[in-house]
Amino acid sequence: MTQAVTVRRDGDTFQARLFWWHAARLLDPGSAVSRVAFETGPKSFDDVWVEYDPARSALDQYGDPLRREHIQCKWHVTPDSYGYTHLIDPEFINANARSLLQRARQAQIAHAPAGSGVRFKLVTNWRLDRNDPLREMIGNRSGAMRLERLYGTATDNSKAGAVRKAWREHLEIDEDELRLLARTLAFGEATDTLDALREQLDVLFGFVGLQRIPANQSAFPYDDLVFQWMAQGRLEFDRAGFQALCAREGLLGSGQGSPRVYGVKSFEHAFDRLEERCHEVLDLIPAFDERYIRDDEDWETTLYPRLRAFLLKAAKQQPRLRLALDAHVTLAFAAGSIINIKSGRHIELEQRSTGRRLWAGDDLAPDPNWSRLTCETIELQQDKPDLAVALGLTHDLSGDVRRFCEANLPDVGRLLLMQPSAGAGAQSVACGRHAFELADAATNAVRKARPAGSGCTHLFIAAPNAFSFFLGQRQAALGPVRLYEFDFEQARTYTPALTLPISAGNGVSTSEPQNLSE
Incomplete structure (x- = not known):
């Protein structure tokens, strides 16, 4: 029973x-x-x-x-x-x-x-x-x-x-x-737990001005209220009627003054469509067949220029903005390279983990108990100019990346392996500041591992998109980079994606800093 x-x-x-x-x-x-x-x-x-x-x-x-x-x-x-x-x-x-x-x-x-x-x-x-x-x-x-x-x-x-x-x-x-x-x-x-759904609603309620229920309260009155409305025969709600009803129930709180939310999507969550909660959305989904890009050249000729135009416009309009990136790791990194570390913009990122959180580079005070980044350098070939970097924060990808480099990247001389000190996993990155600090540490490690006069740095990332964004903000310090996407159909291998910076000869130059105050 x-x-x-x-x-x-x-x-x-x-x-x-x-x-x-x-x-x-x-x-x-x-x-x-x-x-x-x-x-x-x-x-x-x-x-x-x-x-x-x-x-x-x-x-x-x-x-x-x-x-x-x-x-x-x-x-x-x-x-x-x-x-x-x-x-x-x-x-x-x-x-x-x-x-x-x-x-x-x-x-x-x-x-x-x-x-x-x-x-x-x-x-x-x-x-x-x-x-x-x-x-x-x-x-x-x-x-x-x-x-x-x-x-x-x-x-x-x-x-x-x-x-x-x-x-x-x-x-x-x-x-x-x-x-x-x-x-x-x-x-x-619906892979989230009921508690995670409640946490996501808390963020949404803060945005639209509904009363938020503290997480330490067991009761969540919204769960019962809709059934009370059903018993009263209230089954359909339009904008005006719903706002009036929420006001009558005392549900409307003060506005949070939230920043504008800009969404970028190359795939879509099961029931969380970005258009329903973002002020503006860049929809790149038509360029993909599920997770796979239809034309490899689109990374450079189509997707990056569209992403750059969208984000620069947003950043010039708003000193604070929130990004929702339901997108490939390549696009998260590229977004960071556009709104880089010197842009003067305060960025919040909606990070999906077990739920959905708002992450920023200064969201929490530093904690000495957070995982550090451990690094190991493997010499693959002598006198080869390129560096491969395997950043495995959410899962260990060192073996897959090494096999891929040995089979497909003859110019890679060194392989730099980086993982959290507590081990890779879904909870390895605690918050936005932790992701920001790990991105700093990764950048320093890459700079130390790159051979003098080296060529390209090949980046393989398994990490929250917020980390990829923060790492992308440091792209200038990393030098020329090429990003790779995991190939889900041909398990344990990768496909090349975007190379940064993009030269001016391709119609878009990413080598000069942007003046976002214009």
Whole structure:
């Protein structure tokens, strides 16, 4: 009995916090969210729905405006995984007759008959099974179905064909009807804990002016309040109505005077779309196929110039600014090289770790108990000018980088390995100041390890994006650098990305400091 009560309460808490994650944006005039609803809508996709302003809405996986998302929340106390067959099993959603896929089909016919404009999304803390064919069909940046992968084969005699066959027969529809349905489906993995979701809401509430609940208080009244509103018949909320209701409940606090938030994304979080909480967003996602760049030359010819123009404009307008970097490590480093250490700008970074934190170079006082940076230099070849640097803060990448250098970088003479003294891990960097100090230490270590008259420094980084940004701020001290991205499909190897500085001959010069006071 106790376990059943815990499951139900945690499920309600998850749904309520997901509601507030979207509804709080109704208090932000710059948000694209125009309407949010709770416990209303099509069956099995009625937990939360979000409507977007057509003029500012995000685009779906095929570039069409996304007008509305219907979200089904499913929280489990114990971890597990699911696959494509679960979606045709009524027991997966604790139903007796109709499966989640059948209900999605019914919702699609009613709300998205053309297969676009509306998305039906399952958000759960269960993961898609790594060995299930459905996993390969879900886009990492949006969680939406990738039709080119679902229909990558012509017959049913394949993994993709088996998915299509099972879903067609279960729904008793043809291929064209299945294609329309699949285009509207999306899946999100809520990997954060309930406590981490509360911490993220605290940051958001501070931004939009809602009362913040101290972390040392066990009760979080927002969890229950939305169910009280539901009992009163309050199910749908627009901007004006929601603000008035929050004022009546005494939820509106004083504004925090937060800096403007600028987002850069080359991939997308499962349910945290930057457009919903940033004043301006640079969307680089179209240049990528999932995590992989479509054209290697785009790093230098397209992405860096766009990033540079976006950040310089922001930095010239604001002495304090906050960056949300849902982006590759290369872009985080490049962002730092643009708003460099001499820019005179105070930068806060939204750092995703177990939750989402605001990091700055001066956010906490220094702590002697923080991990230091340990360094080891390995001689690979005599009389070779280049230096390779393996910065493994979140995980050890020394073996992978060494193998890559020996196989692919004949001009690398030395390999510099750097790790935290307490060992690599997700919690190895404590805060923004710690990341700032580690970036300082890494810069000094690279300068000492570089041979006299050396060539390029090849950077391999496994670290929080805030650290990569702070290290990028010191790019001038590092000399010419080339960054590498981890290749997720060809495990344990890398692909070359951006080289800095970029010469003036390519249309953009990064060799001269920027005057941000203009």
